Amino acid sequence: MSTSVEKENGKQRCDMGGWFYRHRQLYPPNWDEIAYQVKEEAGWKCELCHAPHGPPPFVLTVDHLDFNPGNCARENMMALCQRDHLRRQAMRPPPMTKEEVFRRMTPRGVQLDLWALPPPSPMSQCNNTAG
Numbered sequence: 001m002s003t004s005v006e007k008e009n010g011k012q013r014c015d016m017g018g019w020f021y022r023h024r025q026l027y028p029p030n031w032d033e034i035a036y037q038v039k040e041e042a043g044w045k046c047e048l049c050h051a052p053h054g055p056p057p058f059v060l061t062v063d064h065l066d067f068n069p070g071n072c073a074r075e076n077m078m079a080l081c082q083r084d085h086l087r088r089q090a091m092r093p094p095p096m097t098k099e100e101v102f103r104r105m106t107p108r109g110v111q112l113d114l115w116a117l118p119p120p121s122p123m124s125q126c127n128n129t130a131g
Contacts, residue, residue, distance in 0.1 A: 003034040009045055034072050035062040043081035047098075048105055057083040067108050 020027075030036065039060050044053045046060065053060035058081045065076050066087075078098060080088065087103060088094055095101040 001046075023069070028070065028072060031069075031072075034077075038062045038074070038077050040078050041074075045079070046081040046084055047078050048080055048101065050055070051081045051083075056080060061085045063088060065101070067094075 006043045012031060024031075039053070040063065042060075046058070051058040058107060060079055061082055062083045063078050065078065066073060068076075075098070078101065084105065088105065091104065095104050
């Protein structure tokens, strides 16, 4: 699998070969512009966990909720990090609306901003040394 990293309007973009490139013909010709707009509207953060666009597993992707790459209606697409994109697609049945994604993939339907949590303190670490 080939990997390339480049800049997309000042944002780092990592393209990994795979499914997308084998099925590029399923996407509209202006897919790059559509995906860029979705990421811009999301502030270059995952709409679910709010992870900023970065290296794997937090490369920002655009997920089609109905699994149809030709359906580029904004309500059918979410900017998700790779981790959440794959988690959603692995669920059976997968959530098919943004509301269902938030309800099923976050605790009690509340968006969890993992990046707003303070780092764990050294005192909160379990110390299992024998004494």
